[in-house]
Amino acid sequence: MSGFITSLASALTQGSVFALIALGFLLIYRATGVVNFAQGDLVTLGAYLSYWAYHDLELTLLSSWLLAVAIMFVVGVALERFAYAPIRTRSEHTVVIATLGAAMVIRASIAIWQDTSPKFSPDPFNGEIMELAGARIPYQNLLVIGATVVIVAGTLLLVGRTGFGRSIRALAADRGAASLVGIPVSRVSMLAFGLSSALAGVAGVLIAPTQALTVDLGFGPMLFAFAAAVLVGLGRIGAVLLGAVAIGIAQYVVGRYVFPDFRDLYPFILMLAVLAIRPRGLLGEQVGRRV
Amino acid sequence: MSELPPSPAAPAASASSTSSSPRARSSSPPRSRRAVVNRLLGRAADGLPVPYQRGQLAVVVGVIAVTLLVGALTGGEYGYGLLGAWAVLSISTLGFYLVFGLSGQFAFSQAAFMAVGGYTSVAVARHAGFLAGFVSAIVVAALVAALLALLISRTEHFAFAIATLAFGFVATVVFREWEDISGPGGEVLGIERPSLFGHTFATDEALFPVLVGALAIALVVVALVERSPVRREAIAVRDNPVVATLSGVFVQRRRMLLFTLGSAFAGAAGSLLAHRSAAIFPETFSLQLAINLFLALLFGGMGSMWGPLLGALFVTQVPERLRFVGRYQDLIYGALLVVIIVAVPDGLAGVTGRASRALRAYAHRRGRTTATARAPLEADEAAGPAAADEPGAAAGESAVPGRQPPGQGRTSGPAGDAAPALAARDIDVRFGGVRAVAEVGLTVGAGEIVGLVGPNGSGKSTFLNAITGLVPAVGSLEVGGAAVPLRRPARVRAAGVGRTFQTPQVVEGLTCLENVMLAVPERRLAGLGAALGRRRAMISLERARAQRARVALARVGLAELADTPANQLAYGWRRRLELARVLVAEPKVVLLDEPAAGLNEAETRWLAEMLRSLRAAGCSLLIVEHKLALLNDICDRLVVLRLGEVVAAGEPAAVWADPRVVEAYLGGGPAAPAPPAPAMAAGQQAAGTADAPVAAPTTAGGNGDAAS
Incomplete structure (x- = not known):
C-alpha cells in the first residue's frame, strides 16, 4: 500500500512537471502554431540559472529562483527575436527545425558555461519528507504539485479572460488579420515567447531539487510533456493537466508493477494507442478540415 | 480581339501531339539538342510532364562515377572512411527525402529505423551471414514502419512528429534494455565485417565499392519513383490532401507507402552502418541523428532528389572539420544550423537550381525575344x-x-x-x-x-x-x-x-x-x-x-x-x-x-x-x-x-418573384426597394438590359462579343 502511494505521489509530481513544461510550449503553439522543441532545454537552463544565482551570486534560495525566472523571460524574448521572427513566414517544419537548432545551442552553451558534471540544488524544505500512510513524500514534491495547479489555473485565466489572451488567440487564428485590427503582433509574439520561457524557468527551478542537475535535465521530461499534450489533443491548455497525470500514472504506477525496466515506454505506448483510435487525441475535436 | 501570336493557344488535338511547353517551342536549338540527348539515353519524354524530362538516371551515373573518382583520388583509409560514411548517410537521407521531402510527413523516426535495421542485421548476420542480415534489415524496417504508419498515419503533422519522436525513444530504450538481442546496455561489439560470396571486405577501402553500389541502387530507386505517378501523388498528398482525395488519390495509402519505403532505406543504411563500424550502440541512433537527417535534407534542399546527397556531405563533413574548436563544436554546429535555415531557405540544391534557372533565363533573353516571360500573358490574351x-x-x-x-x-x-x-x-x-x-x-x-x-x-x-x-x-x-x-x-x-x-x-x-x-x-x-x-x-x-x-x-x-x-x-x-x-x-x-x-x-x-x-x-x-x-x-x-x-x-423567374427570397436577400423591410434580381429575372431573355449592380451583365447565347 505504501508502495502504491509512493508511486502515485511520484506520478502526480512528475505529471505536474510534464504539465508545466507542456504549458510553456502550448502557449507558443497557441500563438504561433509551432511546437517549440527547445522547451526542454529552456527548462534545463532555468534550473542552471537558479543553481548559479544561489551558489555563485550567493542569493537566498527564493531570490535565486525569482532571478532565474526573470532571466528566462528575457531569454524567451531573445529566442523570439533571433530564432523565430526571421523565419516566421517559412513553413512550420523550418521553424521547428530552427527551434531544434536553438535547443542545441542552449544545451551546448550550458555545457560550456557550467561543465557537464552533475550538480545538486537545495530545496526550501532542506529535504524534509512527509510521511503518509507509510509512504515518504518529499515536501518539494508537494510544492511542485501545488505550484503546478496554481500556474495552470493562472495560465487558463490569462489566455481565456484577458486582453493579452485574446491577442494570443487572435494571433493563432490569423496573424495578418490580428495585425490589421491593431494588435501589436510582434510585441504579443515576444511576450508569448517570454512567458513560455519563464514557465520553463519555473519548471526548471521546481524540478532541480528533486534530481541531479545535468544538461539533459529538461529534454526527457519534454518528450513526456509532448506525449501528455498529444494524448488529450494538442493545443488544449486546461486538459493537459489531465494528460500529464495520465502519463505520470502510466510511467510510475503501471511502471512500478509491470516490467519496471521498460516503464519509460508506457507513456508513449499509451499515446500511440490513443492516437491509433483517436487521431486528434482524447479530447481533440474529431472534425474534418474546412476548405 | 487582337491577332493571335504566331503560335497560338493550340486547339485541343494538336496541342497534345507534341510538347507544347512555350519554353521548349520558343528556343528550338536547346529543344532539338535535348531531343538528341533523349534519344541517345533511350528516353522519350515527349508529352510527359516535367519530371520525365529530366535525366535523373544519367545524373545517377554521373554521381556514382564522381564518387568513385573522388574515392580513388583521396585514397587512404581516412578518405574512404569519410566517403563511406557519406554514402551510408546519403542512403538514409534519400529515404527521408521520400518520407518528408516528397510526401511531407514530419517524421523523427528515420534514425530509429536505422537502429531497427542495424540491430536486425547484426542479429541475423551472426547466424546467416551479411547478405541475409542486410536483406532482413530492410524487410524488418519496412514491416515495422508499415505497422507504425498504420497506427498513426491519420494524425496531424505535429502529433505525427511527436508520435514518431516517441517511437524513436521507444526503439532506443528497447535496444538498450533488451539484452537478448544485443549486449549489456545495447552495445554490440566485434561485429563481423561485411562479406559477400565468401569475400570479406576487411578495410574501408575494400568496402567502399559495396557502399557505393548500395548508394547507386538507392539512387536508382528514387530516380524511378521520381519518374512515376508515385511522385505526383505523394506531392499532392503533401501539398493538398483534400484535392488529392477528391482527385482519387488514396491519401493514407500513399503516406504509408512512402513512409514504409523511406524507412526501408533507413533499415539498409543502419545495417551498413553497423557492419561498417563493426560496433553498434543505441546512442548512435539518438535524436541527434534524427536532427542531422533533417538538417541534411533542409541544407541540401527538399525540392530535389539531389539535395540529400549534398546535405549528407555537409552533415558528415562539417562536424569533422569542426573538430579543432574542441568543446565549442556542438555550439557552433547548432548555431550554423539556425543560420543556414535562416539564410538558405531552399537548401543548396535550391540555390543551384535557382542559379541555373537564372542562367538559362539569361541565355534565353540573349537568344530570342522573351517568349518565356510573355507566355502567361499571351495565353491570357488568347x-x-x-x-x-x-x-x-x-x-x-x-x-x-x-x-x-x-x-x-x-x-x-x-x-x-x-x-x-x-x-x-x-x-x-x-x-x-x-x-x-x-x-x-x-x-x-x-x-x-x-x-x-x-x-x-x-x-x-x-x-x-x-x-x-x-x-x-x-x-x-x-x-x-x-x-x-x-x-x-x-x-x-x-x-x-x-x-x-x-x-x-x-x-x-x-x-x-x-x-x-x-x-x-x-x-x-x-x-x-x-x-x-x-x-x-x-x-x-x-x-x-x-x-x-x-x-x-x-x-x-x-x-x-x-x-x-x-x-x-x-x-x-x-x-x-x-x-x-x-x-x-x-x-x-x-x-x-x-x-x-x-x-x-x-x-x-x-x-x-x-x-x-x-x-x-x-x-x-x-x-x-x-x-x-x-x-x-x-x-x-x-x-x-x-x-x-x-x-x-x-x-x-419564379424564385425571384417569391417575397421570401426578397426578404432573405434584403432583410425584409417592407419599404425595401425592388431588388435588382427580380427585375433581371423578368427581363431574363432580354440579355444585358438588367443593370444588376452585383454582377456583370451576361449575354444569353453565344454572341460573346456583344457586350461593351
Whole structure:
C-alpha cells in the first residue's frame, strides 16, 4: 500500500512537471502554431540559472529562483527575436527545425558555461519528507504539485479572460488579420515567447531539487510533456493537466508493477494507442478540415 | 480581339501531339539538342510532364562515377572512411527525402529505423551471414514502419512528429534494455565485417565499392519513383490532401507507402552502418541523428532528389572539420544550423537550381525575344477570344474528355423519369451549437444546371462540403440513383462527383499538367510496383494520361502553361486549372463554388459558355454563385438558402418573384426597394438590359462579343 502511494505521489509530481513544461510550449503553439522543441532545454537552463544565482551570486534560495525566472523571460524574448521572427513566414517544419537548432545551442552553451558534471540544488524544505500512510513524500514534491495547479489555473485565466489572451488567440487564428485590427503582433509574439520561457524557468527551478542537475535535465521530461499534450489533443491548455497525470500514472504506477525496466515506454505506448483510435487525441475535436 | 501570336493557344488535338511547353517551342536549338540527348539515353519524354524530362538516371551515373573518382583520388583509409560514411548517410537521407521531402510527413523516426535495421542485421548476420542480415534489415524496417504508419498515419503533422519522436525513444530504450538481442546496455561489439560470396571486405577501402553500389541502387530507386505517378501523388498528398482525395488519390495509402519505403532505406543504411563500424550502440541512433537527417535534407534542399546527397556531405563533413574548436563544436554546429535555415531557405540544391534557372533565363533573353516571360500573358490574351468558341467546339468533338451526351438533342430541364444525377436529402451540418445546414434537400436532374444562392453565411459552401464529405454531416445522398455514404470524399468522387472550391485549390508543388493528370480516372499502374518493375506499360499509361490532361488544359485555355508550376499561377488561372482537373475526371455531376468570383466580364462569359458546353456533354451542374445574372442566364432552376434552410426553389423567374427570397436577400423591410434580381429575372431573355449592380451583365447565347 505504501508502495502504491509512493508511486502515485511520484506520478502526480512528475505529471505536474510534464504539465508545466507542456504549458510553456502550448502557449507558443497557441500563438504561433509551432511546437517549440527547445522547451526542454529552456527548462534545463532555468534550473542552471537558479543553481548559479544561489551558489555563485550567493542569493537566498527564493531570490535565486525569482532571478532565474526573470532571466528566462528575457531569454524567451531573445529566442523570439533571433530564432523565430526571421523565419516566421517559412513553413512550420523550418521553424521547428530552427527551434531544434536553438535547443542545441542552449544545451551546448550550458555545457560550456557550467561543465557537464552533475550538480545538486537545495530545496526550501532542506529535504524534509512527509510521511503518509507509510509512504515518504518529499515536501518539494508537494510544492511542485501545488505550484503546478496554481500556474495552470493562472495560465487558463490569462489566455481565456484577458486582453493579452485574446491577442494570443487572435494571433493563432490569423496573424495578418490580428495585425490589421491593431494588435501589436510582434510585441504579443515576444511576450508569448517570454512567458513560455519563464514557465520553463519555473519548471526548471521546481524540478532541480528533486534530481541531479545535468544538461539533459529538461529534454526527457519534454518528450513526456509532448506525449501528455498529444494524448488529450494538442493545443488544449486546461486538459493537459489531465494528460500529464495520465502519463505520470502510466510511467510510475503501471511502471512500478509491470516490467519496471521498460516503464519509460508506457507513456508513449499509451499515446500511440490513443492516437491509433483517436487521431486528434482524447479530447481533440474529431472534425474534418474546412476548405 | 487582337491577332493571335504566331503560335497560338493550340486547339485541343494538336496541342497534345507534341510538347507544347512555350519554353521548349520558343528556343528550338536547346529543344532539338535535348531531343538528341533523349534519344541517345533511350528516353522519350515527349508529352510527359516535367519530371520525365529530366535525366535523373544519367545524373545517377554521373554521381556514382564522381564518387568513385573522388574515392580513388583521396585514397587512404581516412578518405574512404569519410566517403563511406557519406554514402551510408546519403542512403538514409534519400529515404527521408521520400518520407518528408516528397510526401511531407514530419517524421523523427528515420534514425530509429536505422537502429531497427542495424540491430536486425547484426542479429541475423551472426547466424546467416551479411547478405541475409542486410536483406532482413530492410524487410524488418519496412514491416515495422508499415505497422507504425498504420497506427498513426491519420494524425496531424505535429502529433505525427511527436508520435514518431516517441517511437524513436521507444526503439532506443528497447535496444538498450533488451539484452537478448544485443549486449549489456545495447552495445554490440566485434561485429563481423561485411562479406559477400565468401569475400570479406576487411578495410574501408575494400568496402567502399559495396557502399557505393548500395548508394547507386538507392539512387536508382528514387530516380524511378521520381519518374512515376508515385511522385505526383505523394506531392499532392503533401501539398493538398483534400484535392488529392477528391482527385482519387488514396491519401493514407500513399503516406504509408512512402513512409514504409523511406524507412526501408533507413533499415539498409543502419545495417551498413553497423557492419561498417563493426560496433553498434543505441546512442548512435539518438535524436541527434534524427536532427542531422533533417538538417541534411533542409541544407541540401527538399525540392530535389539531389539535395540529400549534398546535405549528407555537409552533415558528415562539417562536424569533422569542426573538430579543432574542441568543446565549442556542438555550439557552433547548432548555431550554423539556425543560420543556414535562416539564410538558405531552399537548401543548396535550391540555390543551384535557382542559379541555373537564372542562367538559362539569361541565355534565353540573349537568344530570342522573351517568349518565356510573355507566355502567361499571351495565353491570357488568347484565352478571351479563343475561349468564346473553344469550349463549345471542344464539346462537339469525340476526342474530348466528357462523355457523349445520351442523346445529342437532349432537352435541358428537370429530369422526368430518369434517376436524378444528384439527390441529397435531409442534409444536416452542425458546428458546435450552430446549425449551419438544416435538413436541406436538393436534387439536380440529369443534364440540369441548378444554382444555389443565398446571402453569405447561409450554408451554401457548407452544403457542398457536406455532400463531398469534407465536413461531418447527416442525411442521405444519391448519385445517379445509387446511394453514396456521406463523410467519404473518395466514394463521392468515385460516384462521379467533381467539385471546385471557393478559394481555388491546386497542388502548388506540381505543374499544371501534373495537377490535371492527378485526376485522370485511369489509375492503373500508379503504384510502386509499376514504377520499379513495369516501366514500359506504366509510361505508356502515363503518356495517355498526359494526353487527356493536355486536352482538358486546352479546353480551359491553359495549354500554354502545361509545364508551369501551379504555384506561379494567378488567381484566375487557378480557377481554370481547377476546372480542367474536374473536367478530366469526366464527372457526372460538377459542384462549383463561386466559379465566377473575381472574373471579369469576358471571363464570366467564357465561363458561362464553358458550363453550357459541359451540360451539352451530359454533365449536371450545381453552382453556388453570387453573380445572379450569370445564374439567371444559365440555370434551369435555383435553390435559395437562408440560415441553412431552403426558402425557395424553382425556375429563376419564379424564385425571384417569391417575397421570401426578397426578404432573405434584403432583410425584409417592407419599404425595401425592388431588388435588382427580380427585375433581371423578368427581363431574363432580354440579355444585358438588367443593370444588376452585383454582377456583370451576361449575354444569353453565344454572341460573346456583344457586350461593351
